[in-house]
Amino acid sequence: MNTFQLSLAILVAGGLIPLVTYRHMMLTKWLYLGTTLVGCLIGLFSLFSSIHRLEDLAWSWPWLHVFTLEFSCDSLSVFFLLPIFLICPLACLYSLAYFDKAGHSLRTAVSFCCTNILIAAMALVSVAANILTFALAWEIMSLSSYILVMYEYEKEQTRAAGYLYFLFAQAGALLIFAAFGVGYSYSGGMAFAAFSSIPEQVKFLVFFLAFLGFGSKAGIVPVHIWLPHAHPAAPSHISAIMSGVMIKMGIYGILRMYMALAVTDIAVGQIVLAVGMITGILGILYALGKSHMKGLLAYSSVENVGIMLIGIGLGMMGVAKDNMVMAGFGFGGALLHMLNHSIYKSLLFFGAGAVIKAAGTGNIEELGGLMKRLPVSGRAFLAGSVSISGLPPFNGFVGEFLIYLAAFQCLNVTHHLNLLLAILAIVSLAIIGSLTIFCFTKLVGVVYLGEPRTAAAAKAREGGWAMTLPMVVLAAACLAIGIFPESAMRFAFWGMSGLGDFSRLDPDLPATIGANLALGSRVFILLFFVVFLARKLLYRGKEIAQGPTWGCGFTRPTTRIQYTGSSFSRTMIRFFRPFVLIRETVVQLTQIFPSRTVYDCRTEDVAEIGWHRGVASPLLTVFGKLRWIQHGNVQLYIGYIILTILIVLLSLIV
Amino acid sequence: MESALSLGIALLTAPLFPGIILKVKAFFAGKKGPPLLIKYYTLMKLFRKGSVYSTSTSFVFRMGPLVSCAGAIMVLLFFPLGGGAPLVSFHGDAILIFYILAIARFFTIAAALDTASPFQGMGAAREAFFGTLAEVTIFATLILFYRMTGALGFGEYFTGAAPISLFGRDGALLVLVIVAMFMVLLTENSRVPVDDPATHLELTMIHEVMILDHSGPDLGLIELASFYKLFFYAAFVSLIICPLDPARGMGNLPVFYGVIASIYLAVGLVESATARLKMDRVAKFILTSATLVFFAAILTMGFVQ
Numbered sequence: 001m002n003t004f005q006l007s008l009a010i011l012v013a014g015g016l017i018p019l020v021t022y023r024h025m026m027l028t029k030w031l032y033l034g035t036t037l038v039g040c041l042i043g044l045f046s047l048f049s050s051i052h053r054l055e056d057l058a059w060s061w062p063w064l065h066v067f068t069l070e071f072s073c074d075s076l077s078v079f080f081l082l083p084i085f086l087i088c089p090l091a092c093l094y095s096l097a098y099f100d101k102a103g104h105s106l107r108t109a110v111s112f113c114c115t116n117i118l119i120a121a122m123a124l125v126s127v128a129a130n131i132l133t134f135a136l137a138w139e140i141m142s143l144s145s146y147i148l149v150m151y152e153y154e155k156e157q158t159r160a161a162g163y164l165y166f167l168f169a170q171a172g173a174l175l176i177f178a179a180f181g182v183g184y185s186y187s188g189g190m191a192f193a194a195f196s197s198i199p200e201q202v203k204f205l206v207f208f209l210a211f212l213g214f215g216s217k218a219g220i221v222p223v224h225i226w227l228p229h230a231h232p233a234a235p236s237h238i239s240a241i242m243s244g245v246m247i248k249m250g251i252y253g254i255l256r257m258y259m260a261l262a263v264t265d266i267a268v269g270q271i272v273l274a275v276g277m278i279t280g281i282l283g284i285l286y287a288l289g290k291s292h293m294k295g296l297l298a299y300s301s302v303e304n305v306g307i308m309l310i311g312i313g314l315g316m317m318g319v320a321k322d323n324m325v326m327a328g329f330g331f332g333g334a335l336l337h338m339l340n341h342s343i344y345k346s347l348l349f350f351g352a353g354a355v356i357k358a359a360g361t362g363n364i365e366e367l368g369g370l371m372k373r374l375p376v377s378g379r380a381f382l383a384g385s386v387s388i389s390g391l392p393p394f395n396g397f398v399g400e401f402l403i404y405l406a407a408f409q410c411l412n413v414t415h416h417l418n419l420l421l422a423i424l425a426i427v428s429l430a431i432i433g434s435l436t437i438f439c440f441t442k443l444v445g446v447v448y449l450g451e452p453r454t455a456a457a458a459k460a461r462e463g464g465w466a467m468t469l470p471m472v473v474l475a476a477a478c479l480a481i482g483i484f485p486e487s488a489m490r491f492a493f494w495g496m497s498g499l500g501d502f503s504r505l506d507p508d509l510p511a512t513i514g515a516n517l518a519l520g521s522r523v524f525i526l527l528f529f530v531v532f533l534a535r536k537l538l539y540r541g542k543e544i545a546q547g548p549t550w551g552c553g554f555t556r557p558t559t560r561i562q563y564t565g566s567s568f569s570r571t572m573i574r575f576f577r578p579f580v581l582i583r584e585t586v587v588q589l590t591q592i593f594p595s596r597t598v599y600d601c602r603t604e605d606v607a608e609i610g611w612h613r614g615v616a617s618p619l620l621t622v623f624g625k626l627r628w629i630q631h632g633n634v635q636l637y638i639g640y641i642i643l644t645i646l647i648v649l650l651s652l653i654v
Numbered sequence: 655m656e657s658a659l660s661l662g663i664a665l666l667t668a669p670l671f672p673g674i675i676l677k678v679k680a681f682f683a684g685k686k687g688p689p690l691l692i693k694y695y696t697l698m699k700l701f702r703k704g705s706v707y708s709t710s711t712s713f714v715f716r717m718g719p720l721v722s723c724a725g726a727i728m729v730l731l732f733f734p735l736g737g738g739a740p741l742v743s744f745h746g747d748a749i750l751i752f753y754i755l756a757i758a759r760f761f762t763i764a765a766a767l768d769t770a771s772p773f774q775g776m777g778a779a780r781e782a783f784f785g786t787l788a789e790v791t792i793f794a795t796l797i798l799f800y801r802m803t804g805a806l807g808f809g810e811y812f813t814g815a816a817p818i819s820l821f822g823r824d825g826a827l828l829v830l831v832i833v834a835m836f837m838v839l840l841t842e843n844s845r846v847p848v849d850d851p852a853t854h855l856e857l858t859m860i861h862e863v864m865i866l867d868h869s870g871p872d873l874g875l876i877e878l879a880s881f882y883k884l885f886f887y888a889a890f891v892s893l894i895i896c897p898l899d900p901a902r903g904m905g906n907l908p909v910f911y912g913v914i915a916s917i918y919l920a921v922g923l924v925e926s927a928t929a930r931l932k933m934d935r936v937a938k939f940i941l942t943s944a945t946l947v948f949f950a951a952i953l954t955m956g957f958v959q
Contacts, residue, residue, distance in 0.1 A: 369770075371712040382714065382764075391757040392750060404749050411800050419955055423797055430793035433753070434786035437760050441782060444714075445767030445775075451710050516744035523731065523742060524754060527724040531875065535720060538871035543704035549769045550708075550866050552856045563767070563775020571783050575937065 003046035004057050004073075004127075007085075008120045010039035015116025022109035029096045032112050036092045036119075040085040043123065047078055047085070054078065057127070069136070070129040070191065076259065077126045079335055079495030080252045083342035084126070087244050088119045090470035091237040094350055097466035098237055098357065111151050111235070118144040118241065125249050130190040131180040134256075138176065141249065142169040142217075145242055149234040161226075161233035168216045168226040175213030176253070179206045183261075192260035203261045207268060210257045218250025219302045220309070221279040222607035228290065231298035232362065236353020239294055243301045244346035248338055251308055255331075258316065259499055266320035266418075273313025273421055277428040280306025282607075284435040285580050288442070288569045289603025293352040293362040296443060297345065300388065303432060304341045307403065308334045310425055314406040317418065319500040326409035328505050331496035333402030336488060340395040340481065344387040347474035351381035354467055355447060358460035364443065364565045369452040373460045378448045380471035385440040387478040390433050393521030395481035398488065401517060404429060435572070442568045451559040483521050486514030566601050573603055581606065656903055660735040663907070665727070668885040669693040669878070671918045678922025693881065700874035708867050710770040718765025719868060719875035725758035726882035733886060734812045737898025737906040743809030748796055751808065752789070755842075758879070759785050766864035773856040777863035780933070784848065784860070787940040788841045791834050794947035798831060801954040812893045813900040820895060827950040832894055836920070837943035839887040841936075843880065846925040848936050858933075888917040 014035025021028045050056045050073075057073035073081075092115065099108045121144060124137035146169065150162045183206045184190065186198035198206065216223040227247075231239045258268075283302030290296040311334030318327030354377040355370060356362045371378040387394035407429065410422035452458040462468065481488045489510040496502075551557045573580050580603050587598040673690040680687025689695075707715070732747050734740045763782055766774040800806055802824050803816045811818050820828050841848045844861035856863050865876050892913035898906040931939055 369710070371714065371768075386757065386760065389756075389760060390753065391760060392753055397750075397753055401746065401749060405746060405806075408746075408797075408800050408806055411797065412804070416955060423794075423951060426793055426797055427790055430789045431786065434756065434782075434789045437756055437763075438782045438786060441760055441763040441767065441778070445764055445778070449712065449714055449764060449768040450770035513746075516746065517750070519742065519744065520747070520750045520754075524724065524728050527728050527731075528720060531720050531724045531727070535871060535875065538701050538874075539705070542870070545704070545706045546709050547706045548708060549710050549771045551771065552773050552866075559770065561772045562770050563772050563779065568767075568775060568779045568782075571779060572786065575783070 002057060002059065003042055003049070005059065007039050007041075007043035007046060008123060010035055010042060011116045011120045011123075014039055015113040015120075018109035018112040022105045025105050025108070028105075028109060028112070032116075033092055033096060036116060037089050039116075040089045040119075043081070043085040047081060051078065058129070063132075067132050067190075068130075069133045071124070071127045071133065072129040073127050074498050075495050076252070076255060076498055079339070079492070080126045080248060081123060083245050083248065083339060084119060084122050087342050087346045088115075088241055090473060091115075091241050091346065091350075093466050094240070094353070094470045095235070095237045097464045098235060098353055107151065111148060111238075114144040114147045115238070115241070118148065118246070122246060122249055126252060129192060131184065131192065132190055134192075134253075135173075135177060135180060138173060138249075138253075141246065142173060145169075145238075145246060148238045148242075149230050151235050151238070152233070155233075158233040161229040165226045165230040168223060172213040172216030172223070175209050175216070177213075179209035179213065179257070182206050182209065192256065195257075195260040196262040198261070200263075200265070203263050204265065204268070207257055207261055207263055208271075211254055211272070214250040214253035214257070215275075216250075217253070218247050218305045219279075219283075219298075220250075220275060220305060221282050221302065222610060224279070224283070224302045224305075225605060225608045225611060227298040227302060228286070228295045228605070231301075231349075232292050232294040236294070236349050236356065239297070239353075240346035240349035243298065243349060244342040247301060247305065248342060251305065251312075251334075251338060254312065255499065258312075263316075264320055266317055269313050269316030269318075269320055270417070270421060271313075272309055272316060273425060276306045276309025276311075276313050277424060278306070279303070279309060280432045281428055281435075282306075282579060284432055284439055285573065285576050286603065286605050288435060288439045289566075289573050289580055289582070291364055291565055291602075293355060293364055293443065293447065294349065295362075296364075296439070297348050297352060300348075300436070300439065301341075301345060303436065304337065304345070304388075307400065307429070307432065308337050308341075310334075310429065311337060311399075311403040311406060314403065314410055314422075314425065315496070315499065317410065317421075318406065321413060321418075323409060323413070324500065324502055324505045325509070326406050327500050328493060328496070328502060328509065329402050329406035329409060331499050332489070332492045332510065333399050333404075333406055335495045336402060336492035337396075337399030339488065339492065340387070340399050340478075343474050343477050343481070344384045344394075344396065347380060347384040347471055347478070348388065350467070350471045350474070351377050351384060354463055354471070355460070357463055357467070359454075359457045361454075361456065364446045366454045367447045367452070367457045368450045368559065368562065369448075370457065370460055371448040373452075373458075374448075374462045376462060376468040377471050380468070380475040381448065382444055383475040383478055384471075385444045387482070389436045389440050391437070392517075393479070393482045393524050395478045395485070395488075398481060398485045398514075398517055399492075400429065400433065402489070402492075402513070405513070438569065438572055442565050446563075446565040446568065450562050453559055453562065483518065483525065485517045485521070486511055489514040489517075570601075579606060580604070581609070656738050657735075657741045660738055660904070660907065661730060661741055664730055664735045664885065664889075665882070667911070668881045669697060671885065671888070671915065672881060674915060674918040675922040675925065678919055679926050682926035693877070697874050697877060700877065701871050703870040705868075705870035705872055708769050711765075711768045711867070714761070715765045715768040715867075716872065718761045718768075719872045719879070721761040722758040722879035723875040723882075725754045726879040726886070728754050729886045730882055733808050733889060734893070734900075735889060736904070736910045737812060737893065737900055738903060739813050739900060740809045743807050745805075745807055745810065747807040747809070748799075748811070749806065752792055752796075755883070756785075756789075758883075762864060762876075765868075769867045771867070773859075773863050774866060776857070777860050780860045781864060784841055784936060784940060787937060787944070788838050791838050791940065791944040791947055794944055794951055795831055795835060798827065798947055798951045798954065801951065802827070808890075812897065817897055818894060819897045821897075824954065827953055828894055830946045830950040832891060834943035834946040835887070835891050835894065836917075837939065839884070839891060839917075840921070840924065841940055841943075842887060843884045845921055847928050847931045848939065850930045853930075885914070888914045891917055 121141035128134035287299035315330030390396040585600040766778040
């Protein structure tokens with residue numbers, strides 16, 4: 001048994017303990033946290049101790065006498081394992097304070113158990129070496145996360161969200177299995193390594209079946225619609241794990257399939273790039289329109305997956321065009337962005353959870369002024385928001401910068417379509433960047449700044465250290481990667497080294513670019529401190545007074561006159577019609593004796609409407625018409641069975 | 655050494671040029687106008703004062719001026735002032751610079767929302783909207799420059815092996831860029847016809863309303879940052895109009911500052927001759943500039959040869 005298996009065993013055992021000891025909640029929590037921490041630390045240790053001999057981490061188990069479950073580890077797996085072992089223990093620590101309702105102890109124990117099974121399943125997905133192992137681990141991952149989403153199952157909203165997630169997870173899994181099946185029928189082997197031998201035209205089919213399947217996990221438009229429903233329904237640390245780590249498994253699957261199939265057709269890269277651009281722009285637009293904190297963050301995950309796909313698409317195009325610099329920047333940028341996104345997205349979900357816990361609502365229009373009431377988590381959330389907006393000196397910029405470089409490299413090509421795609425990629429990255437700033441200034445500004453809009457928000461207080469500590473750690477990591485990007489960049493380039501033949505790539509390239517970005521961040525921080533000191537000097541001995549905000553002559557201001565989130569984003573969203581639909585319900589004063597006025601504004605996801613009108617409703621109509629088949633008459637049911645068997649037998653003979 | 659010296663000169667003289675705009679406007683209004691050094695007097699006045707802070711605000715409100723000012727100075731650090739090599743530069747610094755300007759915008763917007771004032775929220779929404787649109791023009795320009803020179807940094811654009819030149823092979827395309835960047839200059843620095851720095855009604859303001867609650871040295875830092883930002887855009891346009899030979903060193907400075915002064919003159923002329931646009935027309939104005947650059951970028955694809 002190697003240390004990696006040991007860590008997984010400890011994680012699973014740590015998950016099973018709460019099922020036994022759930023009557024003593026305090027003991028359970030500490031035991032659970034202890035075992036999970038130990039498990040993840042051993043996992044990290046096993047990765048770092050064998051980073052130069054990754055073949056040592058391979059093993060296999062026989063299963064059902066016929067199959068073997070094979071596991072192996074390469075640099076790509078290690079890169080995706082890292083966030084699993086780093087983010088999940090922080091989420092577990094956070095959950096200790098987040099789950100504090102008495103009377104929910106069994107439910108909490110089940111949630112603890114499933115969390116650890118999810119962690120172990122994600123780790124197994126990353127190291128699965130054949131399609132059967134992968135499929136098995138993938139299903140365990142989907143099912144355990146489904147149970148985690150259903151924590152508050154007594155709420156109808158949660159059940160609906162869970163059902164939607166289940167539907168998309170299983171439909172996605174079906175597509176993946178279909179891809180595996182087609183691949184198996186041509187290659188005749190279970191191992192991923194055998195997939196490279198299948199014919200070129202079939203590779204295309206296999207890749208896009210898998211792409212769509214993995215895309216439904218990662219949150220690619222239009223199969224993303226479960227995200228904005230499942231995240232607000234799930235407990236916050238589960239959202240953090242799902243958004244920060246689990247949806248990355250979709251990205252991992254896409255990269256693994258690409259690597260296994262060794263497709264060299266440039267059309268694959270072009271399509272992935274185009275899907276990435278659409279996903280990125282629409283994701284952030286819908287995020288801008290959301291008024292639930294976690295719904296907004298979920299859409300922002302869609303956007304970040306879009307950015308990663310832009311990087312991956314550019315990388316694939318680079319490999320196809322034999323432009324390894326471009327390929328390196330594209331894949332390296334996508335991986336680095338993936339790592340950064342797991343850090344700041346979990347931070348932001350933790351922050352959203354802290355707000356929901358403190359104020360009792362995640363609706364941003366009912367919050368405000370929380371920076372003074374939740375000082376620690378507010379500051380951490382601000383750091384996360386700046387990072388996710390991709391602004392230097394924080395980490396978000398580092399990955400996006402590499403993807404920009406890849407896109408600019410693509411401008412060197414001569415083919416018109418590629419050139420056009422490169423131009424569109426750069427412009428979309430720029431638009432996504434500024435829309436993210438728009439979106440997160442809205443989130444920070446409306447939730448944390450200004451005055452509280454409701455009494456509940458005014459009474460909000462900071463949660464315990466178990467909730468704030470993970471956020472502080474993650475915020476520090478955001479800044480650290482921003483200021484010292486060299487090693488992160490070298491790690492990302494190492495992670496993608498199996499995706500193409502990078503032997504001709506200058507090995508000092510990541511270090512050079514990392515040093516440049518480090519210089520940029522450090523110069524900015526230095527200047528910030530210079531200006532900070534200058535300001536201190538200017539204010540020395542000066543009179544500083546407090547007063548109300550200038551109300552522009554209005555004498556009776558209330559906190560309700562503040563700009564709301566929806567009014568802040570309205571112009572921008574209207575600009576992007578018809579890709580985002582705004583539905584407004586307005587009841588204005590009409591009579592002499594005024595009745596109650598109402599204003600309700602929501603933005604609608606075009607993809608969701610499309611699924612509803614184009615797929616769900618027609619299906620329901622058809623199935624409604626076939627309802628007569630289900631009549632409850634047992635004899636006739638037996639008749640159906642006989643008929644089916646007959647048809648099958650006849651079709652076999654003919 | 656020369657780079658540091660020209661940076662120092664730029665940092666010291668940037669507040670001088672907005673005075674030119676005021677003089678031009680006063681001339682067209684038939685007035686005498688404030689002295690040329692008016693902005694220095696304003697800064698000195700503001701730096702001498704204390705401050706009043708709104709009780710609604712938190713530390714984010716105080717971060718706004720700091721980040722804006724640090725960002726604006728950083729931009730000049732990377733810019734080849736006077737055609738000489740910039741103090742700091744690397745391949746790709748153009749992206750970094752526009753992201754540094756974006757972090758300044760992030761904190762200006764956050765500071766405005768921190769005051770809990772509806773007017774400031776309105777201004778913030780407009781600033782974020784127009785800033786987003788202007789970004790398209792800026793990155794289209796970077797694409798065009800990359801197509802023309804293969805460079806991705808301000809130092810490389812103007813002092814590199816194949817500097818951008820109006821008189822070069824693709825020089826005609828730069829005419830479109832000059833017009834577009836001048837439009838971005840007007841947008842990003844809140845000048846007429848996008849915004850009117852002299853307006854008195856909070857409802858119609860964009861940038862001015864966002865900084866209503868800042869006072870004293872904080873306001874001074876914001877003003878200083880806006881002078882630097884305007885200076886950066888003017889210097890950018892001026893180097894495209896009139897490329898300078900890096901070998902001439904400090905000898906370039908008179909020409910450089912002469913062209914910059916004429917750009918401020920042009921801003922003053924625009925402000926005297928036009929009224930500001932209706933708010934819903936501004937988006938069209940900015941997108942026009944983006945279209946111009948895109949047209950130029952498409953021409954480099956070589957459909958027409």
